[in-house]
Every structure is written in structure tokens, then in C-alpha cells.
Amino acid sequence: MRPTAAGVTRALGLVAVLAVVGLLPWLSGRDPALTVLRARSAEQEPTEEALHAVRRDLGLDAGPLSLLGDWAFGLLRGDLGTSWVSGTDVMPSVASGLQVSLGLMAAALGVAVLLAVALVAPVVVRGRGSAGAFAAMAAALPEFLLATVGLLVCGVWLGWLPTSGWQGPEHLVLPAVALGVPAGGLLGRLVADALPAVLEERWVELWRGAGVSRARVTAAALRRVLPPLVPQFGMVAVGLTGGAVAVETVFAVPGIGRTALGAARSQDLPLLQGAVLALLALGLVTGALAALVRRRLLGPALRDAGLALPPPRPVRAHPAVPAALAVVLLAAIGWGLLRDPYAVDTAVRLAPPSWANPLGTDGLGRDVLARLGHGAASTVGTATAVCLLSLAVGLALGFLPGAAAGAADIANALPPVIVGILVAAVAGPGTGGAALAVALVSWPPLAAHAAALVQEVRASAFLTAQRAIGASPLWILTRHVLPSVAAPVARHALLRLPGIALALASLGFLGLGAQPPAPEWGLLLDESRAYVERAPWAALAPAVALALLAGLAVSGAAYAQGRGARRAGRPPRRTVPAPRKEAADAVRGTAVGV
Numbered sequence: 001m002r003p004t005a006a007g008v009t010r011a012l013g014l015v016a017v018l019a020v021v022g023l024l025p026w027l028s029g030r031d032p033a034l035t036v037l038r039a040r041s042a043e044q045e046p047t048e049e050a051l052h053a054v055r056r057d058l059g060l061d062a063g064p065l066s067l068l069g070d071w072a073f074g075l076l077r078g079d080l081g082t083s084w085v086s087g088t089d090v091m092p093s094v095a096s097g098l099q100v101s102l103g104l105m106a107a108a109l110g111v112a113v114l115l116a117v118a119l120v121a122p123v124v125v126r127g128r129g130s131a132g133a134f135a136a137m138a139a140a141l142p143e144f145l146l147a148t149v150g151l152l153v154c155g156v157w158l159g160w161l162p163t164s165g166w167q168g169p170e171h172l173v174l175p176a177v178a179l180g181v182p183a184g185g186l187l188g189r190l191v192a193d194a195l196p197a198v199l200e201e202r203w204v205e206l207w208r209g210a211g212v213s214r215a216r217v218t219a220a221a222l223r224r225v226l227p228p229l230v231p232q233f234g235m236v237a238v239g240l241t242g243g244a245v246a247v248e249t250v251f252a253v254p255g256i257g258r259t260a261l262g263a264a265r266s267q268d269l270p271l272l273q274g275a276v277l278a279l280l281a282l283g284l285v286t287g288a289l290a291a292l293v294r295r296r297l298l299g300p301a302l303r304d305a306g307l308a309l310p311p312p313r314p315v316r317a318h319p320a321v322p323a324a325l326a327v328v329l330l331a332a333i334g335w336g337l338l339r340d341p342y343a344v345d346t347a348v349r350l351a352p353p354s355w356a357n358p359l360g361t362d363g364l365g366r367d368v369l370a371r372l373g374h375g376a377a378s379t380v381g382t383a384t385a386v387c388l389l390s391l392a393v394g395l396a397l398g399f400l401p402g403a404a405a406g407a408a409d410i411a412n413a414l415p416p417v418i419v420g421i422l423v424a425a426v427a428g429p430g431t432g433g434a435a436l437a438v439a440l441v442s443w444p445p446l447a448a449h450a451a452a453l454v455q456e457v458r459a460s461a462f463l464t465a466q467r468a469i470g471a472s473p474l475w476i477l478t479r480h481v482l483p484s485v486a487a488p489v490a491r492h493a494l495l496r497l498p499g500i501a502l503a504l505a506s507l508g509f510l511g512l513g514a515q516p517p518a519p520e521w522g523l524l525l526d527e528s529r530a531y532v533e534r535a536p537w538a539a540l541a542p543a544v545a546l547a548l549l550a551g552l553a554v555s556g557a558a559y560a561q562g563r564g565a566r567r568a569g570r571p572p573r574r575t576v577p578a579p580r581k582e583a584a585d586a587v588r589g590t591a592v593g594v
Helices: 005-022 032-040 048-058 064-076 090-126 132-140 143-157 170-199 202-209 214-250 256-266 269-298 320-337 368-398 401-412 416-427 431-442 444-458 461-468 473-495 497-509 521-531 536-568 578-588
Strands: none
Touching: 005 064, 005 269, 005 401, 005 416, 032 048, 090 132, 090 170, 090 214, 090 256, 090 269, 132 170, 132 536, 143 170, 143 214, 143 497, 143 521, 143 536, 170 214, 202 214, 214 256, 214 269, 214 416, 256 269, 256 416, 269 416, 320 368, 320 536, 368 401, 368 431, 368 444, 368 473, 368 497, 368 521, 368 536, 401 431, 401 444, 416 431, 416 497, 431 444, 431 497, 444 473, 473 497, 497 521, 497 536, 521 536
8 A cells, every 4th residue: 555645744744753852962952961960960060071971971972863873772672761860760750750640631531521521411402502602711721721720719719629749639639620621621512513413414303203212313413423523532632631731730740741841941851752752652642542433433334435514503702702802901911011011129029909000019029910911912922923824834735735634643743832842952941932832733723724725616616617718727826726715714823813822821831931031921820829829919810811812712713603604604404515524623623722
């Protein structure tokens, strides 16, 4: 069997990622010998002789190819090397962290399933409706925000549950809820939005007319709904690996995500290699299992043909909702831009909200409102640049669907946090590195949307007429295909802008993005965790702003999709062609972020 273009690009992408992981000690641009020397003896003078001895011990003077080969051969033997900081084998640390993370992810998946069942149950009972705005909002909330709010409310204010550690089942509750709620919101929304249209199909009427019980009809409808949505479920599980990094950091859970982040900060590159490799393996295995489950659900007759769902009914949103959220955000940002975000006044450290400081002050006496306003300007500006870059890449790869599919599989298996850790290990933490990390994984939905539209436009009758009258391929491309594709994909990219901003904020929260004293929203939330018990307003201000941004993403996307549905008229009951189905799937995940 000849390899397809998607298979080749998938293999090349995987090899490239593994090569980057294996060459981290060489790509980092820093002298690993200095890191190891300081870890072994902080008092030893870093002379050239001492550094050369360390390089010789680590094999760093043999060159990048030898370094990559030694790492690959060790990997085949099950040897991940020795930690540069602790001097112990990496494998036990990775295995221990992976065991903790798998337990946390399993609990989070249980929370997600329970929430999804609660969202789907009313649709099953009534046979119509959708999951609504609550599910969309839950899916759009980032895990680090839910974790921080849960720690603040349930752990600090109410004292119901422990806020850190991993000693018993009670320590699992808050992390599992923070990690599982967004996943459950997305799962419930996907199934609940697709189920009513399936229940209106002709075969359901025939079954009911034949006296088939309601339970059997519902079970068959669920089986009809699940196969096209299983790849989306796989992406949800992959997202758990990225969200676990933030959640484990907030609650001090000794999982593989926190291990990877700590290794990146301490430049313990062997431990970082092992942790990232474990996270990458989790994502790839999850994707493979999702594909296998989908094939089993479809059965032999439909495996190659696939199965498309009727178009989902969009979440209804009144235009006043996104407008109101935008007004509140813009008012806070505009007011903050008029104030100085860097002015330090230690006399008013952690001061509560007042007329002088409407949102209080932080640990250095800086005005929280000012930092909120200036942080929004930089975050939105960076997100806009990332959005434009993703749009350009998506449009370009939309004309190469075979090659883009394989690369998209690898990009979908790498959450922004994991890519951010790799970029930070190579180039150091910073705004540019965070933007690059988000851009590397934010293009697949846009490319899928563009590819579906390109296929649809190329099959249209008016292009056949253009070819018949002798129009050149370049003329058809520039005057017909590209204009028909660029506008819808550009609107799709615009709807993804708040999600990209949230992804950048999550990297800033983990210390992988903007660095102090930059007033970035994720960084503000991270800084406020040190004194959240004494000054909760410093944490609530960026938390509320991020929640409003998530709400704006959801309501804006819902209003845009609803307006598009009204323009197109009532959707038909028949199954839509595959290109439109792929385009609908690409836009359906808009409010979930990248």
C-alpha cells in the first residue's frame, strides 16, 4: 500500500517533534554544563576546566547528531537518562508523575462524563433543544482560571477542601472539577447539539411508527451521533494533558505536568525530555484510541465512507450579550490605560478597593486597574498577531488538504502548554515564545475550514463554466476560489481571537509567557496567588476579566453562527455533504479556544 500524503506529513511531523525533544540540550542556547555544575555544587567556581569536565561527563561535546543518537538509543532501551539537578534516573520520576496525572485525568474524565450526561439528559427527555449557553461557557473557561477560583472560594474562603497536596481523596476533588468542567461542557454540548437533528431523521419516524420503544430509539440515536464526534472526544482527552499542567501547578499536585514545568524552569533537560515525551505519548495514544473507537462504532460497511451528521443548531445569543460584555471590558481597559501600571507605592501594599485604587493594589502597591488595562492591550495585540499568522497558514494549507491533515494530527496532539514548555526550554520564557507556541497549534481548525470550502467551490458549476470558456487556473484561483474561501475563514479566525488570548494568558500564568514586571493578565493571576488569602481582590480582578473574555468568545461565536443560520434559512433535514460538514465541525469548536 502506497503511503498517503497525510501519512507522510504525520510521520515527518512526529519525527520533527521527537528530534526537537532529543536535541533540547543543544537547542537551548545555554550552557548545560553551568546548570549541572551549580546543581552539583553551588559553591564551586565555574572555571573552564570544571565546565569542560561536566560537558565530557554528559557527552555534550560530541555534537548534536551524536547527542540525538545517544538519546534515541537510550530511549529504545527504556533509559531516559539522569537528572542534571538530582542526579537520579529520570524514568522513576516520570513514571511516578505519570501515575499521579493519570489518576487525576481519570477523575476529571469522570466529572466530564457526569456533566455531559446532565447536559444531554434534558434533550433526551424532550427530544429537542440544545445544551445552551451554560455548556458553551463551561467549555470556554480555561482550566487555570477554574482552578484559581475554586482554590479561592472552596479552599480559602469556605475552607471545605484542601488547597494543595496529594495525600488523600479529598485532595483530588478541586483539581478534578477544575480539569473536568471544561471537558464536560464541550462533550455535552457536542452531543446535545447534534442529537435533536438526528431525532428528526426519517428512520426515527419509521421506528416510532413501527412501535419501537423510546429507549431503543434513543440508544440508536446516540450510536448514530457518536461516530462523527469521537475525534472531537479524542481532542478533549488530549486537552486534559495540557490543562493538567496548570491545574497541577495551582494545587501543587506532583503529576507529570508539574514535573515538566519544574524541569523547564530549572533547566533539568533530561527530566524535561522524559516528561514531555510522556505527555506527547499520552496525546498520540489518545488520538489512536479515538480513531479505533470510531472505526468500531461505524462497522465495516461505513469505515471508508464515513458518517456525517445533520447541521447542529447554533446556540442562540442576543446581540446585546456580546455588546454588553464588550462594553464592560472596554470600559475597564480604557480606565486602566489612563493610569500608571508600574508605579510602586509600598505604603499601600495589598490595599483594598478604594476611590484612589478602584480594584485595589498588589503586593508591591501597584494599581491593579492600571495593570489590568495595560495587560489587556498587550495581550489582545499579541493575540491579533497570532490570529493573523494562523489565518495565513490555514489558508495556505487549505489548498493542500492531504499534506495538512497529517501535520494537523500532530498539532492537535500537542496542547499549547506543552509546546510552550518546549519553546521556553529552547528560547527562554517570553511573549514571543508564547505567541509562537500558540501559533504552532492554532492553525488546524482554520486549515480544515479552508480545505472544506476549497473542495466545495472547486466542485461548483460556475467554475466548470469558467474552465470551459478557457479561463486560466491562476485566474480561477485569484478571482473565484480564493475570495470565496478567504472571507469565511477570516471570520472564523476573528471568532477564535478571544480563545487565542486565553491561551496566551494561560502560558503567562505558568511563567512561560510575559515576564515581570509586564502587566499581562495570566501573569497578574499568577502573582496574586502568593497573597490570595490576604488580598483576594488582586486575584479576582484578572479572574473576572478572563471570565468576561471567555463569555465574549462564547456569545460572539453563538451570535455569529445564529446570524449565519438565519441568512441561510432553516437547515434541511437531509444529511449535508462532507465538505460542509467538515466546515461546520471546524467552526463548531470556535468558542473552546485553541
